Amino acid sequence: MVTRAIETITRRTFLGSAAVEAFLASARSDEAGRPSRIIDTHTHFYDPTRPQGVPWPPRSEPLLYRRTLPQDLRQAVQGLGVTGTVVVEASPWLEDNQWLLNLAKEKKLIVGVVGHLEPGGPMFKSHLQRFTKDRRFRGIRIDGKMIATGLPQAAFIADLQRLADSDLELDVIGENEMLTDLVTLSDRVPYLRIVINHLPFDPPEEGNAGDKARNALGELGRRPRVYAKVSGVLRRIKGRVPLEVSFYRQRLDQLWDTFGVDRLVYGSNWPVSNLLAPYGAVLHVVREYFLAKGVEPAEKYFWKNSLAAYKWVDNP
Template sequence: MRRKTGVCLRSRTRCNRPLRMVNELRGILKKGAISMIIDTHTHFYDPFRAQGVPWPEKDDEILYRRALPEDYKALAVPEGVTGTVMVECSPWVEDNQWVLDLAAADPFIVGLVGHLEPDDPEFAAHLERFAADPVFVGIRARVDVAESHGLAAAEMLVAHDLELDTGLHEGVPALAARFPELRIVVNHIGGIPIDGGPPDPAQLELMRQAAAHPQVYCKVSGLMDLRSQVKPAPTDVDFYVPVLDALWDMFGEDRLIYGSDWPVSDRSGREYADIQRLVMTYFTARGEEATEKYFWRNAKAAYKWIDRVG
């Protein structure tokens, strides 16, 4: 099937899908025709709990505050979000349990990507413990998981049917080749910078190598707060289209996933609604099926999160 390109968003005079139709599709999403929206990249923490937090730092004027499910839902539910896969931001092992306890009290949390270090001698024991909870869907590894301890961790993830969230490292394509059953989600579009122009082909090459493996997904997250080279981040989708088109060409409609990066997204100077509107505009221009896949179906395939409400 031929992939649709981004020309509709960049050159409306040549577009055979007029802006009116894009707006209609956005209206359909808001009215609930898209069955659900799962945000796969949020962080919850409370710096004022007894033990404090290792992150964010106290001098972080934007992030050093409570960021709890009720705070997130106040922003996300009005935008149609029906659940979230939370990504643990703390290196403290017991903070994985802290989030699982939050999830036990709130079915809006449909999954947890835990923070466990593959080089921790207790990694296997920790993974066994947390994997017993069906909300625990995988881990986020900040090291090059293709190293020896990473390979052992990958074997354990496959054995427990868990996924791996990671940055884009040179070892990712090799890891994907060695473990074809390991679902891998590359966070924050692999760190590709966005400046409004075509991305550097050299910066795309490693992502292209990773995308060649069908079990590798790309999380379209951090666009405004992490990847945009302009601050405050532009809200016009055309600024992001060159990179989004490159990702679409590599991953297609079946392996791109929605994530907001809340509350880190606040560093962009934009609202949650702005962040969602950006990707909504891009994906609704590709039709309802692509939109539904991006906003939840692909996340279901990658994370195997559980529907805790319906």
């Protein structure tokens, strides 16, 4: 989902840059400089042409508000080495969980589904039992507001414990303000695997609130079941999206130092990422950074760590 104010751009406009063309050509041609497989843990599929439409994305985002399915992702990643994806449900509609699971049965590209259920609700247990009958259902995603509201509620904690007992994970989406609540949540449900979406966040503000956020991120980095999904790297600066690894190195280094080699996972946030750059350009930045760490760190980042976090399944 869109969590930062970013401008809509078209692929044609973006590809007008010779530098981007070079990046994309390099990404597709450099067979030696790529991991053995790439599992993208953050994509969205949806179909606004369905009779019921979709609750997200909004019509006001014309680049996103279009039929977006696995075959579209296959085209976007052609030649880039992406072998599978964990799809994150951005719709709050219950039956859209089943819609994605049905899609996963048809498309081998999908190795896992992160659904949308509301812990603490009266039907959470039965809904979880229903969807976990499909082995591709690997967890749920909630946002920072739901965490803040739910922490004082016994039913909310009990349902997240039920999630952990089912060997499923929890994706979380929010900003710096969410991090202190995540520490508390991790304390309350210590065996729950948590994946923080769209890191790195923008630097926290100075002062007490910023200090709390920085300290909380450091504490989460010490929790062995908390993972950082590096799916929010690129930024637009003065009308330009830098694609040089050096521009993002400091914040990537901070994540590396905080979470280490075993708890960073790859996600593109496609197709939302198209608002900033084509898929190949998004991949280029993190691929260059992690390959510089060595073959095994790159293997862990691009698929081994996500296997530990999501326990996704290869389709036969």
